[in-house]
Amino acid sequence: MKKTLLSMTIFGLLSATSYNALADSPQIYGRFDMALTHSENGVTTQNQKSGTILENNFSRLGIHGSEAITDNIELLYRAEFEVDSATNEGSSEVFKARSTYLGVKSDLGTLIVGRNDTVMKSSKGTAEAFALTNAAYNRMIAGQDRKADGVTYYSPKIADLVSVNATYLMDDNYEDSDEQQYAVSIVAGDKKMKKQSFYLAAAYNTIGGVDAYRGVAQYKIGNLKLGGLFQNTESQTYNEKEGNSYFFSAVYNLNGVNLKAEIGKDKAGFGKYLKNSTSDYKNATDVDITSLVVGADYRLAKSTLLYTHYARYEGEFRVKNAGPVIDLDEDNIVTVGVRYDF
Template identity: 45%
Template sequence: MKKTLIAMATLLPAFSSMAAADFYGRINLSVTDSELGVAAQNGKAGTVLENNSSRIGFKGGEELSPGLKLFYQLEFGVDNFDNSGKTFKPRNSFLGVKTDFGALSVGRNDTVFKTAEGKVDIFGTTNSDIDRLLPGQTRAGDSLTYQSPKLADLITVNGTYLMSDNYDGDNAYALSTTLGDSGLKNQPWYVALAYNKGIDGVDAARLVSQVKLGEVTLGGLLQQSEHQDAKYAALDGDTWFVNLAWDIGKTRLKFEYGHDDAGLGKYVSRFIKAETSGSLADVSNVDLNQLSVGANYKVSKTTQLWGHYTRFDGDLLLAGTSVELDDDLITLGVRYDF
C-alpha cells in the first residue's frame, strides 16, 4: 500500500501539468444495518461501514487542430476506508479523439448499454443500485467506445466493442440510441434503447425513459435478459423499475419499485453464494422484488446527507426447492464531492 501511495504521489505533478487537466473526486460513506447483508457493498450482515464508489480522477483534453481534439480520463476507485488492505481499484480510464463525426476512445469504460440508463438509477452506487436486480451494468477494459455527436440536438447513436483477443468466446458488443437529454436540462425528457451482446455472458435489450414535470421526475426501465451459457438456461426473463424523485428545496425525496424474474443481477448470485451450498446453475423460477424509499439533503454545493430503507422480498427454486430471498436494509450516508 505504501509503495502504491508513493507511486501515485510521484505521478501527481505529471498529471497536474497535463493540458486542461481537472482533478476531481468523491468520498461517499455510509452505515448500513441488515440481517443478511446480501445487498450490502461488502456483503456482510449486521451494522457495517460501506464505501459507495469513492473515487479520484483526472480528466481533460487538448485541441490538436481545428475540428480534432484529444481527450482523456484516468479514474481510480478509492478503497482504503476499511482493513482490507486494498487502496485502489480500476474505474473508467481511457484516451480518445473527438471530431465533428463523434468521439472514439480506447481503454476501460462503462459500456453504452450501461450508460443508456441516463439518470434513471436514483439510488445508484449504493446498496440499492439497480444492478442488484439487473445484469449488464458493466465497466469493461480493453474496449472501444464510440459516441456520435447529437444529431438535430436530440439523437445520439453509440457503440461499445470489446477486443476479442482479451476475452473468451465470440465478439462482444453493445449498441444504444438516445433521444432527448439524460440530464433533463435541454429537454425535460429522455428515452434510450440499448442492446448488449455477450458482454459478461449476457444478451439483453433495454428501454429507458425519464421525464421531468416541474419538481417531480418520473422514470422507468424495462429489460429482457438471458444468459449465453446453456447451463444457466433457466436464467432468462424480464426486469423492470419505476421510480419517482420529488425536489423540495434542498431535499430530494425518492421512491422506487422493481421486479425481476431473470435472476441475473447481483442479489441472486450473492445470495446463492453466501446463504446456500448450491450453484447458480441450479436456480430457476426467480420472483424478486425491490422497494426503496429515501431522501437526499444538500448541505452545500459539495456535501450531501442521504439515507434510505430498502426491502428485498421474493423466492426462487434451487434444485427444485423453494428458497426465500427476503432482507431489509437501513442506510445513512454522507457524500462529499471535490
C-alpha cells in the first residue's frame, strides 16, 4: 500500500512537472483547408483554373512560442509555412513562407522583425466575411500584403480600447520602389466582438506600389454581426489609376450555422479579378466592378469547420480613360470546403 501510494505520488509530481515544461515549450499548430470549387472562368480561384477543381485554401504548419527574458520582457517567435497539396500540379514547391519572425513584448508594446502581415492588412479585423477563400478581399482591392524584411510595432492598448500600430519595410530590400514603404493604423474595440461589441480601424499604406487609406467598422447586435470597409487606392506608377472601393457584410448565427452575405464595389482596379481578367490591368481606368457573395459555415467540432458559398463577379473598365468600355467576363463560383485546425 505504501509503495503504491509512493508510486502514485511520484507519478503525479512527474506529470505536473512534464505539463509545466510542455506549457512553456514551443507549440506546433496547423490547418488543413480543402475545397471543391466550380468556376466558369477561374479568374478568382486560388490557381486560376476554370471548371471543377480542388482548392488549397492556405493550409499551413507552424511553430510558435514565447519565453520570459525578464519580469517585464518576453521573447516571441513564429515560423509558419503554407502546405500546398491541391494546386502544385507536379511542382516541387510544396512549402511556401508565411509569417516568420522574432520579436519582443514589454509594457511599451510588441516589436516584431521578419515576415508578417502589414498593419494595413490586419486593420480589416473580422469584417471580411469570406477570408482565405476565392472570395477574399484581395479579389477586389490592394493592401492585403504579407511582407518580409520588415519591422512591425503594436502599441499597448490605451484604456483597454485603442492601439496604434506600424509596419516598416527595410529600404535596401525594396530598391525597386522610389518611396518609403510603410503602413500605419489605429484601431479601437475588439475585432472578435467579445470584450466590446464594436471594432473601428483607420489605416494608411504605401506598400506594394500603392498609396491607400482605409476605414473599417464592425458592430454586433445579438446574433448579428455587421461590417463595412472603405478604401481609396492610388497607383504610385500610373497617375490615372485610382479610385474608391467598398464592402458591406452581414453574418447571422442561426442555431450554430453562420449565414453570411457580402457585397463589394470597386472603382480603383487593383484586385485579382481585374488582374487575372485582362492584360490591360496596369492601364485600366474608369473601373466599375461588383461582387456578391452568399454562404454559410457550421462548426462540427472546435477543430472542424464546414463551409460553402456562391460568389459572382462582374465589371467593366476603359484603357487610360480613353476608348470604348470593355466588359470583363463574369465569373460565377460555387465552393464547398472543410477546414481542420490543430
